[in-house]
Amino acid sequence: MLVASFVLLCVNIILMIIFYRKVARTFSQNAYRDKLREEVNRLIIDIERESDHAVTVMEDKIRQIEKLISDTDRHIALVEQEHEKWNSQKQFIQEYQSAQREGQNPAEQKKDSIVVYTKPRGTPDAAVKTPSILDPRKQVVELARQGFSIDFIAQRVDLPLGEIALILSIDK
Known part of the structure; x- marks a missing residue:
């Protein structure tokens, strides 16, 4: 019985030394530092991945906005051209009507002024x-x-x- 208790005592001492070293390694400053370093590295990798994704999405949106702006500029230019045509047609019609009211021929407006010929817009179908x-x-x-x-x-x-x-x- 004495031998069994002595063997059990030796086994307990060996196990205590093993557990002490394991616990000392697990809860040491180096262990905490290593765990923090791993976690920070994982966070940095996640942040880089998410920021790359966000930059890609933003670049796509910027390209879409630039395309929309160019389309809008083109449409504005078309509207301005149409507006100019409408104004010139309106001016031509007003000049023609005022000349008819005064009983003059549209070609004989003022003899002192210089008349510049412009192609009439909105003429009848025959022209x-x-x-x-x-x-x-x-x-x-x-x-x-x-x-x-x-x-x-x-x-x-x-x-x-x-x-x-x-x-x-x-x-x-």
């Missing part, structure tokens, strides 16, 4: 020079080249305004 054998796209381009408004072209070619604007924007 339009487009052969009917052209396809609608070519007719639209030809009428626009002659200076007619989109509304007039839409009536002449029998296409919607949006389609005419699209044809003209593509043709430029």
Whole structure:
């Protein structure tokens, strides 16, 4: 019995030394430092991955916004062109009507002033020079080249305004 207790005592002492070293390693300053270092490294990797993803998404959004801005600029330019055409047509009609009211010929306005000839816009259908054998796209381009408004072209070619604007924007 004495031998068994002595063996048990030795086993307990050996196990106590093993557990002491294991506990000392697990809860030592080096162990805490190593665990913190691993965790910080994992966090840095996660942050880098998420920031790369966020940058990619932002670059895509910036490209989309730039495309929308360029499309909007193109549409604004088209609207300004149409506005200029409308204003010139309106001015021509007003000058023509005022000349008719005064009983004068539109060509004889003021003899002292210099008259600059400009191609009249919005003239009757007889002045339009487009052969009917052209396809609608070519007719639209030809009428626009002659200076007619989109509304007039839409009536002449029998296409919607949006389609005419699209044809003209593509043709430029």
